[in-house]
Amino acid sequence: MALLAKSLAFEARENAEAPGGGGLLPPGGDAPAILGRSPRMRDVFGLIRRIAPTDVSVLIEGETGTGKDLAARAIHALSTRADRPFVVIDCGAIPANLIESELFGHERGAFTGASYSRAGAFERASGGTIFLDELGELKLDLQPKLLRVLENREVRRLGGDQTVAVDVRVVAATNRELSKQVKAGRFREDLFFRLSVIDVHLPPLREREGDLQHIIGTVLGSAQTVRLHGRKRVGLPAMERLERYAWPGNVRELMNVISHLLAFCEGEEIGVEHLPARLQGSGQGAPVPFDERLPFKAAKEQVLAAFERDYVAGRLKRSRGNISRAARESGLHRKSIERLMKKHQLGASAQASSRKA
Numbered sequence: 001m002a003l004l005a006k007s008l009a010f011e012a013r014e015n016a017e018a019p020g021g022g023g024l025l026p027p028g029g030d031a032p033a034i035l036g037r038s039p040r041m042r043d044v045f046g047l048i049r050r051i052a053p054t055d056v057s058v059l060i061e062g063e064t065g066t067g068k069d070l071a072a073r074a075i076h077a078l079s080t081r082a083d084r085p086f087v088v089i090d091c092g093a094i095p096a097n098l099i100e101s102e103l104f105g106h107e108r109g110a111f112t113g114a115s116y117s118r119a120g121a122f123e124r125a126s127g128g129t130i131f132l133d134e135l136g137e138l139k140l141d142l143q144p145k146l147l148r149v150l151e152n153r154e155v156r157r158l159g160g161d162q163t164v165a166v167d168v169r170v171v172a173a174t175n176r177e178l179s180k181q182v183k184a185g186r187f188r189e190d191l192f193f194r195l196s197v198i199d200v201h202l203p204p205l206r207e208r209e210g211d212l213q214h215i216i217g218t219v220l221g222s223a224q225t226v227r228l229h230g231r232k233r234v235g236l237p238a239m240e241r242l243e244r245y246a247w248p249g250n251v252r253e254l255m256n257v258i259s260h261l262l263a264f265c266e267g268e269e270i271g272v273e274h275l276p277a278r279l280q281g282s283g284q285g286a287p288v289p290f291d292e293r294l295p296f297k298a299a300k301e302q303v304l305a306a307f308e309r310d311y312v313a314g315r316l317k318r319s320r321g322n323i324s325r326a327a328r329e330s331g332l333h334r335k336s337i338e339r340l341m342k343k344h345q346l347g348a349s350a351q352a353s354s355r356k357a
Contacts, residue, residue: 022214034070035215038208044071044200051198052078057150059135059195060173062202064304065252068173069133071200075171076129084128089121092134093335100142104149106158122155122166129169135195136176136187143188150194170195205247205254212243215251219258229262234270241272241279248300248307252331256311278310309344312337316346 023035023045034045051058052075060068069088076086094102101111105120121130132138138146149155150170154163172195181187205212219225220232234242247253257276265274272280312326315337319325323341327334340346 022218034067034074035218036208036211037214038203038211040203040208041211044202047198047200048074049078051075051200053080055080055169056197057170057195058172058198058200059178060171060200060202061177062173062175063204063250064175065250066202066204067251068175068202069131071202072129072131072133072171072173076131076169079129079169081128081169085125086129086131087121087125088131088133090133090333090336092137092339093333095335096139099139100145101158103142103146104155104157105160107160109159111158117157120155120157122149122168123164125168126166127168129171132170132172132195134174135172136174136178136181140186140188143191147188147191147194150191205250212247212254213239215254216242216258219255225262231268232262232265232270233268234261235272238270238272238275241275245279246303248304249311253307253311256330305344308340309346312340312344313346316341 022037023033023041034041036042036045048071058072058075060071062068073086076082089102091099101118101120103120103122105118105123108115108117149166152163153167154165156163178187178192178196182189182192216234220234225232242257249256257279260276261270261274265271311330315326315330316323319329323337324334327337330337
Protein backbone atom coordinates (compact mmCIF):
# COMPACT_ATOMS: atom_id res chain seq x y z
CA MET A 1 0.00 0.00 0.00
CA ALA A 2 2.84 2.41 0.80
CA LEU A 3 4.36 1.77 -2.64
CA LEU A 4 1.06 2.41 -4.36
CA ALA A 5 0.48 5.60 -2.39
CA LYS A 6 3.88 6.93 -3.46
CA SER A 7 3.17 5.86 -7.03
CA LEU A 8 -0.08 7.81 -6.98
CA ALA A 9 1.65 10.88 -5.62
CA PHE A 10 4.40 10.66 -8.25
CA GLU A 11 1.99 10.29 -11.14
CA ALA A 12 -0.25 13.06 -9.87
CA ARG A 13 2.71 15.43 -9.68
CA GLU A 14 3.57 14.63 -13.25
CA ASN A 15 0.02 15.44 -14.37
CA ALA A 16 -1.01 18.05 -11.79
CA GLU A 17 -0.85 20.94 -14.23
CA ALA A 18 -1.91 18.99 -17.30
CA PRO A 19 -5.15 20.06 -18.98
CA GLY A 20 -8.02 18.18 -17.42
CA GLY A 21 -5.72 16.84 -14.60
CA GLY A 22 -6.17 13.44 -13.07
CA GLY A 23 -6.64 14.18 -9.41
CA LEU A 24 -6.04 16.40 -6.43
CA LEU A 25 -2.57 16.51 -4.89
CA PRO A 26 -1.67 18.74 -1.94
CA PRO A 27 1.44 20.83 -2.63
CA GLY A 28 4.77 19.48 -1.40
CA GLY A 29 5.54 16.38 0.64
CA ASP A 30 4.72 12.80 -0.17
CA ALA A 31 0.99 12.89 0.56
CA PRO A 32 -0.87 10.49 -1.75
CA ALA A 33 -3.17 12.04 -4.28
CA ILE A 34 -6.90 11.58 -4.63
CA LEU A 35 -7.27 10.35 -8.18
CA GLY A 36 -10.23 10.82 -10.46
CA ARG A 37 -11.40 12.37 -13.70
CA SER A 38 -15.12 11.73 -13.43
CA PRO A 39 -17.48 14.72 -13.15
CA ARG A 40 -18.41 13.64 -9.61
CA MET A 41 -14.79 13.75 -8.45
CA ARG A 42 -14.05 17.01 -10.27
CA ASP A 43 -16.86 18.57 -8.23
CA VAL A 44 -15.30 17.18 -5.04
CA PHE A 45 -11.87 18.55 -5.96
CA GLY A 46 -13.34 21.97 -6.67
CA LEU A 47 -15.16 22.03 -3.34
CA ILE A 48 -12.03 20.99 -1.41
CA ARG A 49 -9.97 23.72 -3.07
CA ARG A 50 -12.60 26.33 -2.18
CA ILE A 51 -13.05 25.38 1.47
CA ALA A 52 -9.47 24.41 2.37
CA PRO A 53 -8.20 28.02 2.91
CA THR A 54 -11.14 28.80 5.21
CA ASP A 55 -11.20 27.69 8.83
CA VAL A 56 -14.69 26.17 8.97
CA SER A 57 -15.46 22.69 10.28
CA VAL A 58 -15.93 20.04 7.60
CA LEU A 59 -17.85 16.76 7.63
CA ILE A 60 -16.73 14.20 5.04
CA GLU A 61 -19.26 11.47 4.29
CA GLY A 62 -18.88 8.40 2.12
CA GLU A 63 -18.83 4.64 2.08
CA THR A 64 -15.97 2.61 3.49
CA GLY A 65 -12.88 2.87 1.29
CA THR A 66 -13.83 6.00 -0.68
CA GLY A 67 -10.80 7.99 0.52
CA LYS A 68 -12.19 10.12 3.33
CA ASP A 69 -8.81 10.19 5.05
CA LEU A 70 -7.11 11.43 1.86
CA ALA A 71 -9.72 14.17 1.50
CA ALA A 72 -9.10 15.27 5.10
CA ARG A 73 -5.34 15.39 4.51
CA ALA A 74 -5.87 17.39 1.32
CA ILE A 75 -8.02 19.93 3.18
CA HIS A 76 -5.28 20.34 5.78
CA ALA A 77 -2.43 20.47 3.24
CA LEU A 78 -4.19 23.14 1.16
CA SER A 79 -5.08 25.24 4.21
CA THR A 80 -3.25 28.03 6.04
CA ARG A 81 -2.49 25.46 8.76
CA ALA A 82 -0.52 23.18 6.44
CA ASP A 83 2.74 23.57 8.36
CA ARG A 84 1.09 22.76 11.69
CA PRO A 85 0.10 19.36 13.16
CA PHE A 86 -2.44 17.04 11.55
CA VAL A 87 -3.69 14.71 14.31
CA VAL A 88 -5.89 11.70 13.54
CA ILE A 89 -8.29 10.09 16.02
CA ASP A 90 -10.13 6.97 14.88
CA CYS A 91 -13.28 7.07 16.99
CA GLY A 92 -14.18 3.52 16.00
CA ALA A 93 -10.81 1.92 16.81
CA ILE A 94 -10.09 3.29 20.29
CA PRO A 95 -11.66 1.39 23.22
CA ALA A 96 -14.57 3.22 24.87
CA ASN A 97 -12.74 3.54 28.18
CA LEU A 98 -9.78 5.29 26.52
CA ILE A 99 -11.39 7.58 23.96
CA GLU A 100 -11.93 10.49 26.38
CA SER A 101 -8.29 10.40 27.45
CA GLU A 102 -7.16 10.19 23.81
CA LEU A 103 -9.21 13.25 22.90
CA PHE A 104 -8.70 15.47 25.93
CA GLY A 105 -5.62 14.08 27.71
CA HIS A 106 -5.14 13.10 31.35
CA GLU A 107 -3.12 13.97 34.41
CA ARG A 108 -1.00 11.51 36.33
CA GLY A 109 -3.15 9.37 38.61
CA ALA A 110 -6.40 10.26 36.82
CA PHE A 111 -7.21 6.56 36.48
CA THR A 112 -5.60 3.19 37.04
CA GLY A 113 -2.51 2.96 34.87
CA ALA A 114 -2.16 6.74 34.34
CA SER A 115 1.46 6.86 35.54
CA TYR A 116 2.24 10.11 33.72
CA SER A 117 0.45 13.18 32.37
CA ARG A 118 -0.37 13.18 28.66
CA ALA A 119 -1.71 15.78 26.27
CA GLY A 120 -4.77 14.73 24.32
CA ALA A 121 -5.35 15.00 20.59
CA PHE A 122 -6.85 18.49 20.80
CA GLU A 123 -3.77 19.84 22.60
CA ARG A 124 -1.39 18.07 20.22
CA ALA A 125 -3.28 19.46 17.21
CA SER A 126 -3.37 23.04 18.50
CA GLY A 127 -2.56 25.41 15.66
CA GLY A 128 -3.35 22.71 13.12
CA THR A 129 -6.11 20.26 12.25
CA ILE A 130 -7.71 17.41 14.17
CA PHE A 131 -9.28 14.69 12.04
CA LEU A 132 -12.05 12.75 13.79
CA ASP A 133 -12.36 9.61 11.69
CA GLU A 134 -15.41 7.32 12.00
CA LEU A 135 -17.22 10.00 14.00
CA GLY A 136 -20.48 8.06 13.81
CA GLU A 137 -18.97 5.49 16.20
CA LEU A 138 -18.54 8.06 19.00
CA LYS A 139 -20.54 7.07 22.08
CA LEU A 140 -23.54 9.24 22.89
CA ASP A 141 -22.33 10.06 26.44
CA LEU A 142 -19.08 11.54 25.09
CA GLN A 143 -20.72 13.77 22.49
CA PRO A 144 -21.66 16.62 24.91
CA LYS A 145 -18.02 16.82 26.06
CA LEU A 146 -16.82 17.08 22.47
CA LEU A 147 -19.42 19.76 21.77
CA ARG A 148 -18.21 21.84 24.75
CA VAL A 149 -14.64 21.70 23.48
CA LEU A 150 -15.72 22.81 20.01
CA GLU A 151 -17.79 25.69 21.39
CA ASN A 152 -15.39 26.91 24.10
CA ARG A 153 -12.13 26.07 22.32
CA GLU A 154 -10.60 24.77 25.53
CA VAL A 155 -10.05 21.37 27.08
CA ARG A 156 -9.66 20.03 30.60
CA ARG A 157 -7.58 16.90 30.99
CA LEU A 158 -9.04 13.97 32.91
CA GLY A 159 -8.12 14.43 36.56
CA GLY A 160 -7.09 18.04 36.00
CA ASP A 161 -8.42 21.36 37.30
CA GLN A 162 -7.02 23.73 34.69
CA THR A 163 -8.41 24.38 31.22
CA VAL A 164 -6.12 24.67 28.22
CA ALA A 165 -7.00 26.87 25.24
CA VAL A 166 -6.78 25.09 21.88
CA ASP A 167 -6.82 26.51 18.36
CA VAL A 168 -7.80 23.71 16.00
CA ARG A 169 -9.67 23.19 12.80
CA VAL A 170 -11.96 20.18 12.98
CA VAL A 171 -12.46 17.80 10.07
CA ALA A 172 -14.65 14.76 10.73
CA ALA A 173 -15.53 11.75 8.62
CA THR A 174 -18.11 8.99 8.77
CA ASN A 175 -19.47 6.17 6.65
CA ARG A 176 -22.84 6.57 8.36
CA GLU A 177 -25.58 9.02 7.37
CA LEU A 178 -25.40 11.21 10.46
CA SER A 179 -28.66 13.00 9.66
CA LYS A 180 -30.41 9.65 10.04
CA GLN A 181 -28.44 8.93 13.20
CA VAL A 182 -29.72 12.23 14.59
CA LYS A 183 -33.34 11.30 13.81
CA ALA A 184 -32.81 7.92 15.46
CA GLY A 185 -31.48 9.57 18.61
CA ARG A 186 -28.00 8.08 18.26
CA PHE A 187 -26.20 11.35 17.49
CA ARG A 188 -26.72 14.78 19.00
CA GLU A 189 -28.31 17.28 16.63
CA ASP A 190 -26.36 20.25 18.04
CA LEU A 191 -23.04 18.42 17.56
CA PHE A 192 -24.05 17.42 14.03
CA PHE A 193 -24.77 21.04 13.05
CA ARG A 194 -21.58 22.21 14.77
CA LEU A 195 -19.44 19.83 12.73
CA SER A 196 -21.23 19.91 9.37
CA VAL A 197 -20.70 23.56 8.47
CA ILE A 198 -19.48 22.23 5.13
CA ASP A 199 -20.38 18.74 3.87
CA VAL A 200 -18.12 16.88 1.44
CA HIS A 201 -19.63 13.69 0.01
CA LEU A 202 -17.27 11.21 -1.62
CA PRO A 203 -19.09 9.07 -4.20
CA PRO A 204 -18.57 5.29 -4.33
CA LEU A 205 -16.32 3.94 -7.06
CA ARG A 206 -19.26 2.38 -8.93
CA GLU A 207 -20.67 5.90 -9.50
CA ARG A 208 -17.39 7.36 -10.81
CA GLU A 209 -17.56 6.75 -14.56
CA GLY A 210 -14.11 6.13 -16.06
CA ASP A 211 -12.20 6.41 -12.78
CA LEU A 212 -11.55 2.69 -12.44
CA GLN A 213 -9.41 2.56 -15.58
CA HIS A 214 -7.82 5.89 -14.73
CA ILE A 215 -6.70 4.76 -11.26
CA ILE A 216 -5.39 1.42 -12.53
CA GLY A 217 -3.53 3.10 -15.40
CA THR A 218 -2.04 5.74 -13.12
CA VAL A 219 -0.68 3.19 -10.65
CA LEU A 220 0.62 0.73 -13.25
CA GLY A 221 2.19 3.53 -15.29
CA SER A 222 3.93 5.32 -12.42
CA ALA A 223 7.72 5.42 -12.51
CA GLN A 224 8.16 3.54 -9.25
CA THR A 225 5.80 0.73 -10.20
CA VAL A 226 7.53 0.32 -13.57
CA ARG A 227 10.94 0.28 -11.88
CA LEU A 228 9.96 -2.40 -9.36
CA HIS A 229 7.58 -4.53 -11.44
CA GLY A 230 8.21 -3.67 -15.06
CA ARG A 231 5.59 -2.41 -17.47
CA LYS A 232 2.13 -3.88 -16.92
CA ARG A 233 -1.17 -3.54 -18.71
CA VAL A 234 -4.57 -5.07 -18.00
CA GLY A 235 -5.88 -7.27 -20.81
CA LEU A 236 -9.41 -6.68 -22.09
CA PRO A 237 -10.98 -9.81 -20.49
CA ALA A 238 -9.52 -8.92 -17.09
CA MET A 239 -10.59 -5.29 -17.41
CA GLU A 240 -14.13 -6.39 -18.25
CA ARG A 241 -14.21 -8.43 -15.03
CA LEU A 242 -12.91 -5.47 -13.05
CA GLU A 243 -15.53 -3.17 -14.53
CA ARG A 244 -18.38 -5.60 -13.83
CA TYR A 245 -17.43 -5.97 -10.17
CA ALA A 246 -19.47 -3.98 -7.62
CA TRP A 247 -16.44 -2.77 -5.57
CA PRO A 248 -18.15 -2.72 -2.16
CA GLY A 249 -14.79 -1.75 -0.64
CA ASN A 250 -14.38 1.09 -3.16
CA VAL A 251 -10.92 2.53 -3.90
CA ARG A 252 -9.33 0.85 -0.88
CA GLU A 253 -10.40 -2.52 -2.24
CA LEU A 254 -9.19 -1.56 -5.71
CA MET A 255 -5.75 -0.65 -4.35
CA ASN A 256 -5.50 -4.02 -2.63
CA VAL A 257 -6.48 -5.74 -5.86
CA ILE A 258 -3.76 -3.84 -7.75
CA SER A 259 -1.25 -4.99 -5.12
CA HIS A 260 -2.45 -8.55 -5.75
CA LEU A 261 -2.03 -8.15 -9.53
CA LEU A 262 1.50 -6.82 -9.18
CA ALA A 263 2.41 -9.74 -6.93
CA PHE A 264 0.98 -12.50 -9.15
CA CYS A 265 1.54 -11.29 -12.72
CA GLU A 266 5.10 -11.94 -13.91
CA GLY A 267 4.53 -10.97 -17.53
CA GLU A 268 3.44 -7.72 -19.11
CA GLU A 269 -0.27 -8.46 -19.60
CA ILE A 270 -2.54 -8.99 -16.63
CA GLY A 271 -5.08 -11.69 -17.36
CA VAL A 272 -8.18 -13.05 -15.69
CA GLU A 273 -6.06 -15.76 -14.07
CA HIS A 274 -4.14 -13.10 -12.13
CA LEU A 275 -7.28 -11.62 -10.55
CA PRO A 276 -8.31 -12.50 -7.00
CA ALA A 277 -10.74 -15.44 -6.96
CA ARG A 278 -13.75 -13.28 -6.12
CA LEU A 279 -13.27 -11.34 -9.37
CA GLN A 280 -12.73 -14.33 -11.63
CA GLY A 281 -16.44 -15.12 -11.75
CA SER A 282 -16.27 -18.72 -10.61
CA GLY A 283 -15.54 -20.76 -7.54
CA GLN A 284 -15.85 -19.96 -3.85
CA GLY A 285 -14.49 -16.46 -4.24
CA ALA A 286 -16.91 -15.35 -6.97
CA PRO A 287 -18.46 -11.89 -6.73
CA VAL A 288 -20.95 -11.89 -3.88
CA PRO A 289 -24.57 -12.41 -4.98
CA PHE A 290 -27.30 -10.28 -3.48
CA ASP A 291 -31.07 -10.32 -3.32
CA GLU A 292 -32.28 -7.85 -5.96
CA ARG A 293 -35.70 -7.83 -4.29
CA LEU A 294 -34.24 -5.89 -1.39
CA PRO A 295 -34.18 -2.05 -1.32
CA PHE A 296 -30.93 -0.64 -2.70
CA LYS A 297 -29.45 0.22 0.70
CA ALA A 298 -30.22 -3.21 2.17
CA ALA A 299 -28.75 -4.97 -0.89
CA LYS A 300 -25.63 -2.81 -0.73
CA GLU A 301 -25.17 -3.60 2.97
CA GLN A 302 -25.57 -7.30 2.15
CA VAL A 303 -22.74 -7.12 -0.40
CA LEU A 304 -20.56 -4.97 1.85
CA ALA A 305 -20.98 -7.33 4.82
CA ALA A 306 -19.98 -10.30 2.66
CA PHE A 307 -16.95 -8.38 1.36
CA GLU A 308 -15.86 -7.44 4.88
CA ARG A 309 -16.12 -11.03 6.07
CA ASP A 310 -14.27 -12.52 3.08
CA TYR A 311 -11.60 -9.81 3.10
CA VAL A 312 -10.79 -10.08 6.81
CA ALA A 313 -10.93 -13.88 6.75
CA GLY A 314 -8.53 -13.88 3.79
CA ARG A 315 -6.13 -11.51 5.54
CA LEU A 316 -6.17 -13.63 8.69
CA LYS A 317 -5.49 -16.75 6.63
CA ARG A 318 -2.52 -15.16 4.86
CA SER A 319 -1.12 -13.87 8.15
CA ARG A 320 -1.73 -17.24 9.89
CA GLY A 321 -3.93 -15.62 12.48
CA ASN A 322 -1.53 -12.77 13.28
CA ILE A 323 -3.92 -9.85 13.74
CA SER A 324 -1.17 -7.21 13.87
CA ARG A 325 0.25 -8.43 10.56
CA ALA A 326 -3.23 -8.59 9.00
CA ALA A 327 -3.84 -5.00 10.11
CA ARG A 328 -0.48 -3.84 8.78
CA GLU A 329 -0.95 -5.43 5.36
CA SER A 330 -4.54 -4.22 4.99
CA GLY A 331 -3.82 -0.63 6.02
CA LEU A 332 -6.39 -0.89 8.82
CA HIS A 333 -5.91 -0.26 12.52
CA ARG A 334 -5.61 -3.43 14.64
CA LYS A 335 -8.75 -2.39 16.54
CA SER A 336 -10.64 -2.13 13.25
CA ILE A 337 -9.63 -5.69 12.33
CA GLU A 338 -10.71 -6.90 15.77
CA ARG A 339 -14.04 -5.06 15.44
CA LEU A 340 -14.71 -6.66 12.04
CA MET A 341 -13.72 -10.08 13.41
CA LYS A 342 -16.23 -9.66 16.22
CA LYS A 343 -18.91 -8.32 13.87
CA HIS A 344 -18.60 -11.30 11.51
CA GLN A 345 -17.76 -13.87 14.21
CA LEU A 346 -14.37 -14.61 12.69
CA GLY A 347 -12.38 -14.84 15.92
CA ALA A 348 -11.66 -18.49 16.61
CA SER A 349 -12.74 -20.05 13.33
CA ALA A 350 -10.77 -17.68 11.06
CA GLN A 351 -7.57 -18.10 13.04
CA ALA A 352 -8.01 -21.86 13.39
CA SER A 353 -8.45 -22.29 9.65
CA SER A 354 -5.49 -20.02 8.97
CA ARG A 355 -3.21 -22.13 11.18
CA LYS A 356 -4.14 -25.19 9.15
CA ALA A 357 -3.22 -23.43 5.89
